[in-house]
Amino acid sequence: xxxxxxxxxxxxxxxxxxxxxLALRFAAAGVAVVIGSRDRARAEAAAAEIRAxxxxxxxxxxxxADAVRRSRRIVLAxxxxxxxxxxxxxAPALAGALVIDVTVPLRVRHGFAEIVPLDGAxxxxxxxxxxxxxxxxxxxxxxxxxxxxxxxxxxxxxDVVLCGDDEAARTEVAALVAMLPGLRAVDAGRLANARYLxxxxxxxxxLNRRHKRRTSIAILGL
Amino acid sequence: xxxxxxxxxxxxxxxxxxxxxLALRFAAAGVAVVIGSRDRARAEAAAAEIRAxxxxxxxxxxxxADAVRRSRRIVLAxxxxxxxxxxxxxAPALAGALVIDVTVPLRVRHGFAEIVPLDGAxxxxxxxxxxxxxxxxxxxxxxxxxxxxxxxxxxxxxDVVLCGDDEAARTEVAALVAMLPGLRAVDAGRLANARYLxxxxxxxxxLNRRHKRRTSIAILGL
Numbered sequence: 001x002x003x004x005x006x007x008x009x010x011x012x013x014x015x016x017x018x019x020x021x022l023a024l025r026f027a028a029a030g031v032a033v034v035i036g037s038r039d040r041a042r043a044e045a046a047a048a049e050i051r052a053x054x055x056x057x058x059x060x061x062x063x064x065a066d067a068v069r070r071s072r073r074i075v076l077a078x079x080x081x082x083x084x085x086x087x088x089x090x091a092p093a094l095a096g097a098l099v100i101d102v103t104v105p106l107r108v109r110h111g112f113a114e115i116v117p118l119d120g121a122x123x124x125x126x127x128x129x130x131x132x133x134x135x136x137x138x139x140x141x142x143x144x145x146x147x148x149x150x151x152x153x154x155x156x157x158x159d160v161v162l163c164g165d166d167e168a169a170r171t172e173v174a175a176l177v178a179m180l181p182g183l184r185a186v187d188a189g190r191l192a193n194a195r196y197l198x199x200x201x202x203x204x205x206x207l208n209r210r211h212k213r214r215t216s217i218a219i220l221g222l
Numbered sequence: 223x224x225x226x227x228x229x230x231x232x233x234x235x236x237x238x239x240x241x242x243x244l245a246l247r248f249a250a251a252g253v254a255v256v257i258g259s260r261d262r263a264r265a266e267a268a269a270a271e272i273r274a275x276x277x278x279x280x281x282x283x284x285x286x287a288d289a290v291r292r293s294r295r296i297v298l299a300x301x302x303x304x305x306x307x308x309x310x311x312x313a314p315a316l317a318g319a320l321v322i323d324v325t326v327p328l329r330v331r332h333g334f335a336e337i338v339p340l341d342g343a344x345x346x347x348x349x350x351x352x353x354x355x356x357x358x359x360x361x362x363x364x365x366x367x368x369x370x371x372x373x374x375x376x377x378x379x380x381d382v383v384l385c386g387d388d389e390a391a392r393t394e395v396a397a398l399v400a401m402l403p404g405l406r407a408v409d410a411g412r413l414a415n416a417r418y419l420x421x422x423x424x425x426x427x428x429l430n431r432r433h434k435r436r437t438s439i440a441i442l443g444l
Contacts, residue, residue: 114414143444144442145443146444148442156442157442158441159439159440159441161425161439186437187432187433189429189431190334190428192334192336193424193425193428195421196421196422196424196425196428197425199417199418199421200421200441202415203383203415203419203422204441204444206415206418207408207410207443208443208444209411210409210410211409214442215408216442217408217441217443218379218381218438218440219380219422219426219441220366220370220378220379220380220436221367221429221430221439222365222367222423222426222430
């Protein structure tokens with residue numbers, strides 16, 4: 001292990017589009033990253049790709065269940081299906097940990113992207129907190145474009161709205177956001193706001209489908 | 223009646239904060255406006271206020287049920303409670319009309335603003351369309367700050383996301399948005415997106431409560 005566990009960021013499901021993009025950006029910002037995957041070889045391949053793009057990157061691959069034991073800062077970037085089951089298995093290891101939920105439970109049906117309730121929870125963020133009552137859950141990075149993240153030449157200019165019931169945990173995530181050039185952390189307070197963060201992503205997907213291009217939106221403060 | 227019904231914009235519930243702000247801005251942009259209220263005298267007082275702020279304004283007051291017969295372009299800016307009942311009464315008059323839904327069914331409970339389902343509909347926009355099956359319903363202006371609208375010295379710089387199942391109706395609303403300097407119309411397609419537009423407002427209210435100031439957000443295209 002090349003990095004101290006203190007500053008390591010583990011990205012469970014780090015071989016999916018959003019996880020991979022976040023891993024790349026954080027590695028490029030100097031954060032030590034462990035990419036988790038169900039399949040260790042895939043995780044290591046993703047880590048090698050990032051080292052190829054960012055030679056100085058401190059990044060390793062690991063099997064998900066191993067990865068969550070490598071740090072107290074965990075990003076959950078696995079698919080929504082199976083999330084609750086995975087969390088039940090690793091809950092003891094995540095007690096007290098900072099857990100960053102980035103999941104948006106989206107389904108596209110008849111050409112329309114919509115949020116689907118996840119195991120009866122009002123949001124993925126609230127589901128994660130319910131599965132991990134002893135973890136410090138923060139929902140964030142829910143509206144970021146995975147494709148843009150994956151290309152270091154693409155500038156990022158926008159807000160990362162975050163929420164969670166633990167204020168110190170939100171502050172830690174805001175500090176992580178601040179490490180990514182161009183992004184601004186916007187603290188929304190309570191975790192129950194996660195449902196609204198997820199809604200924004202559904203809207204963005206529908207905007208993109210309609211306009212056949214990335215459509216940014218600027219929302220005036222009320 | 224000083225304005226032709228063709229270009230008149232009726233604002234039902236036009237004495238509430240958002241309705242009043244929209245009436246002022248559209249009147250300042252040269253649109254003939256009829257402000258509707260349950261109480262005709264209040265409507266006329268609001269119209270007089272606008273004329274005081276914008277001497278060239280073409281603006282009149284009327285009782286809501288009368289106002290909806292004064293144009294084929296209607297903004298519904300009344301409170302969510304009682305909306306369905308009002309619409310049932312005026313549905314025949316609104317057949318074929320362009321109906322702009324601006325309602326966000328918000329409730330603040332324990333310091334948290336949340337969307338409350340309105341008569342079982344997934345959004346106010348869908349409720350309005352269900353109550354007015356023969357109207358051309360477009361949800362828009364849901365995320366605009368009423369306070370800023372009310373002050374002509376306040377510049378508006380942001381997006382007005384709109385949605386509706388009638389494409390021509392959406393184009394008409396986009397043209398209305400374009401009359402307001404600084405605002406850009408973003409067409410989201412189907413009316414079912416109204417639930418996501420309403421979610422954004424809940425998030426903004428929670429951001430403001432937390433930060434004790436207006437908090438704009440810029441969301442990168444996916």
